Amino acid sequence: MQSEAYVEAWAHSEGKMVREGEMLVFLVPSTYATPVPILNMGDVPVQQTLPRPENWQVWWSLFFDATPPDL
DSSP states (O other): OOOOOHHHHHHHHTTHHHHHHOOOOOOOOSOOOOOOOOOOTOOOOOOOHHHHHHHHHHHHHHHSOOOOOOO
């Protein structure tokens, strides 16, 4: 047999029961995504794509099946 304090604590927490005059509230998650603030990077240049290799580097890779040396 459990004590009255234990039964009352269980009824409020896990049993989702309320006393007269109390109001039970359920939090329902939003179906909308939470907006994420966009960071302002200012005038920092950002490279979007990889630099295009020079023609000799492309030919080197084709003939030697290796990356060209750094000159």
